[in-house]
Amino acid sequence: MSMSTLEHRTAFAAVRPQMDRFPLDTVCEAAKILTGASDPIAAMPSVLNVLSSFMGLRMGALALLDDKGRSGGDGKPVNPFIIAATTHGSTCAPPETRALPIRATRQVFRTGVALVSRNVVEELGEAAIPPGAPHNRFALTSVPIREQVHSPYVIGVLGAWRDLDEGGMRFLEEDQRVLTMVAAILEQSIKFRRLVARDRERLMEEARQALHAANETAADNCTLRGEPIKGIIGDSPAIKAVTAQIRKVARTNTPVLLRGESGTGKELFAKAVHALSDRRDKPFVKVNCAALSQTLLESELFGHEKGSFTGALAQKKGRFELADTGTLFLDEIGEIGPEFQAKLLRILQEGEFERVGGAKTLKVDVRLVTATNRDLEAAVARGDFRADLYFRICVVPIVLPPLRERAEDVPTLAQTFLDRFNAQNGMEKRLTPQAMAQLARCQFPGNVRELENCISRVAALSSGSEIDERELACMQGTCLSAELWRMQSGDRSPIGGLATVRTPLPVIDSGAGQRPPVPPLPPGFGEPPPAAFAPPAAAETAEADADERARLIDAMERAGWVQAKAARLLGLTPRQIGYALKKHGVEVRKF
Numbered sequence: 152m153s154m155s156t157l158e159h160r161t162a163f164a165a166v167r168p169q170m171d172r173f174p175l176d177t178v179c180e181a182a183k184i185l186t187g188a189s190d191p192i193a194a195m196p197s198v199l200n201v202l203s204s205f206m207g208l209r210m211g212a213l214a215l216l217d218d219k220g221r222s223g224g225d226g227k228p229v230n231p232f233i234i235a236a237t238t239h240g241s242t243c244a245p246p247e248t249r250a251l252p253i254r255a256t257r258q259v260f261r262t263g264v265a266l267v268s269r270n271v272v273e274e275l276g277e278a279a280i281p282p283g284a285p286h287n288r289f290a291l292t293s294v295p296i297r298e299q300v301h302s303p304y305v306i307g308v309l310g311a312w313r314d315l316d317e318g319g320m321r322f323l324e325e326d327q328r329v330l331t332m333v334a335a336i337l338e339q340s341i342k343f344r345r346l347v348a349r350d351r352e353r354l355m356e357e358a359r360q361a362l363h364a365a366n367e368t369a370a371d372n373c374t375l376r377g378e379p380i381k382g383i384i385g386d387s388p389a390i391k392a393v394t395a396q397i398r399k400v401a402r403t404n405t406p407v408l409l410r411g412e413s414g415t416g417k418e419l420f421a422k423a424v425h426a427l428s429d430r431r432d433k434p435f436v437k438v439n440c441a442a443l444s445q446t447l448l449e450s451e452l453f454g455h456e457k458g459s460f461t462g463a464l465a466q467k468k469g470r471f472e473l474a475d476t477g478t479l480f481l482d483e484i485g486e487i488g489p490e491f492q493a494k495l496l497r498i499l500q501e502g503e504f505e506r507v508g509g510a511k512t513l514k515v516d517v518r519l520v521t522a523t524n525r526d527l528e529a530a531v532a533r534g535d536f537r538a539d540l541y542f543r544i545c546v547v548p549i550v551l552p553p554l555r556e557r558a559e560d561v562p563t564l565a566q567t568f569l570d571r572f573n574a575q576n577g578m579e580k581r582l583t584p585q586a587m588a589q590l591a592r593c594q595f596p597g598n599v600r601e602l603e604n605c606i607s608r609v610a611a612l613s614s615g616s617e618i619d620e621r622e623l624a625c626m627q628g629t630c631l632s633a634e635l636w637r638m639q640s641g642d643r644s645p646i647g648g649l650a651t652v653r654t655p656l657p658v659i660d661s662g663a664g665q666r667p668p669v670p671p672l673p674p675g676f677g678e679p680p681p682a683a684f685a686p687p688a689a690a691e692t693a694e695a696d697a698d699e700r701a702r703l704i705d706a707m708e709r710a711g712w713v714q715a716k717a718a719r720l721l722g723l724t725p726r727q728i729g730y731a732l733k734k735h736g737v738e739v740r741k742f
């Protein structure tokens with residue numbers, strides 16, 4: 152039927168509602184509406200309006216079973232339903248709105264048999280007449296809507312009213328036939344929609360699974376390829392191999408031991424293990440074992456009870472407790488003494504500990520990441536480090552390569568540090584290609600930290616916006632670490648050397664995993680121009696010496712006379728700073 156015919160008949164029906172009825176057109180229109188709708192229930196108000204216009208059926212309504220309480224248990228009514236649609240639109244009204252009489256509707260739900268009430272007031276009572284009806288002389292036809300054709304399970308009831316004042320009694324049989332047909336179309340539409348929805352759900356599930364599989368593959372590929380980790384700079388094969396290991400191990404709870412020279416990024420990688428793990432939203436707690444005395448370390452890690460020692464003014468939670476459900480990073484684990492090793496072993500074995508001075512046993516769930524630049528195997532062999540603790544913490548050893556073994560990363564790192572300096576200081580300094588090339592030739596015994604310091608220093612001291620290679624400390628003979636490197640490598644130091652014997656740096660070969668330290672590499676700083684390292688005049692030497700001593704003392708002061716900390720400030724290894732202190736006769740203050 153065209154739209155104009157529809158409008159005409161609607162108008163006609165409005166003028167002579169009961170005289171002309173168009174049952175076939177009604178069914179046809181209903182079919183068109185329902186089969187074309189993406190949601191047949193939402194389209195039901197239009198169908199009810201067609202019933203009104205074409206058949207003179209008034210106040211039609213659709214009741215649908217309310218999923219929430221089919222059983223009727225818990226005092227809930229049997230077959231609870233809602234009014235899902237009326238001629239006024241889609242709703243979700245409770246039965247109490249009385250668009251359809253509650254008792255009659257429930258009966259259709261229960262029996263699955265159509266109900267025709269020829270005189271509603273007589274048969275169902277006055278209260279069954281819907282509110283707002285112009286009078287109470289109505290007949291009601293209600294038909295079931297089944298889950299699927301022939302199913303005993305009724306999911307809805309379609310009902311409509313016939314005005315008996317207009318001689319409607321004779322149309323009741325026809326009303327039932329038409330409503331039954333419309334209900335059948337609705338059943339088919341719902342079924343079809345359900346199939347489509349199920350298909351859609353299945354397709355979506357397949358798509359989800361495919362996406363999941365693709366992500367897993369991507370993650371695995373990413374793991375295998377050593378994809379970059381946020382904050383970790385470097386594209387060299389050596390750094391990629393490490394990032395691949397980190398990504399893999401981060402997913403587990405296995406203890407990780409990060410090994411590498413000072414400044415290779417052990418702390419940075421420890422944070423990456425945490426950030427890539429499921430514990431990422433939990434605390435990451437760091438303790439530097441070298442920075443604290445054994446007694447302090449114990450109270451710091453395990454906490455203490457009030458009054459457990461002089462100065463314990465209040466109860467304090469230890470870092471193990473603070474790191475509960477998260478990650479605890481124990482830096483410089485090779486520095487801990489035998490007593491503390493035993494206590495640490497207990498917590499690693501049993502997950503239990505007591506606060507210092509406390510009797511209560513506490514349990515924590517902590518993922519342990521440790522780091523050292525020590526040769527732990529040698530320490531175990533000497534009996535300085537417990538073998539059982541070694542095996543507990545060294546489940547997955549990851550060796551961070553020294554910067555000199557990945558010189559290709561130097562330019563990117565240098566540029567990143569310079570960008571950071573520029574951003575912090577509102578400047579736009581640039582390194583000339585010659586300066587970059589000179590940096591790339593450097594051995595950086597203090598690794599990335601030394602490069603970072605080197606860039607900050609030269610950027611702060613250079614006057615123009617271009618940083619030339621002549622401004623680099625190594626080219627001016629003022630690079631402390633260059634001198635230490637030369638001393639340790641047995642070269643004659645221009646500032647008078649302490650080292651006459653070649654003393655090995657605590658180098659760990661990234662490829663070798665747990666091999667003992669190897670002898671140092673050739674003297675640092677690649678091939679500096681001869682002028683830079685030509686023996687200077689005596690006056691210059693004395694001046695440089697005094698300078699160097701002053702810088703050492705300054706760093707020690709700032710580090711509270713903790714050598715490991717001062718070493719970090721200067722971009723040196725703890726052993727290097729030990730030499731420097733001895734060389735300059737600086738007595739280490741003890742607190």
Ligand SMILES: Nc1ncnc2c1ncn2[C@@H]1O[C@H](COP(=O)(O)OP(=O)(O)OP(=O)(O)O)[C@@H](O)[C@H]1O
Nearest residue numbers: 382383384385413414415416417418419599600719
């Ligand atoms: N691959 C890297 N990318 C970016 N920055 C790095 C990288 N490696 C190290 N760094 C930076 O170098 C500095 C030293 O790193 P970190 O403190 O992690 O070294 P470390 O091995 O723990 O040193 P130490 O043994 O002396 O404690 C930090 O500022 C760190 O951010």
